[in-house]
Amino acid sequence: MSLFEIAIILLSIFMIASAIISIWFKDLLASVIALAVMSLLLSLYFYILHAPDVAIAEAGVGACLTTAILIITIKSTKRMEED
Template sequence: MTGVTIFVGILIIISAIFAVEAKKMLDSFIALSLMSLLTVFLFVIMKAPDVAITEAAVGAGLATAVLVLALNKMGGDSQ
């Protein structure tokens, strides 16, 4: 289990750094969504299925949708 934890942890950190540093806003949101999905793995490993199901529904689904809709309202990736 430790190996899986370290592997998923490194992936989470890489996607977080990409989310912060990405040039295009849409790339950043997708990386954020990926980070949330990988966090679900970590929650399942730590025996927290309730939190995992909530994070999967919120982080990968609705939070990304809210951010993309807000970006769309400002006229796309132009800033």
């Protein structure tokens, strides 16, 4: 088993775990952060698969812009524990 396969298997496990965590959390802000972590791991995955263009686009759009839009939305509504 090469280092490449070990990295791919670990990345897949972490990605699925963070995706499950992001729908498991009741706190919306933590859920958004878990989604950003999943997107960042996905960009790392693209980089390992020799697609750095897609990796840069994924890191910019998925991990930053989507997170910012969701955080702006959450800030303008009430969070769960303040009800």
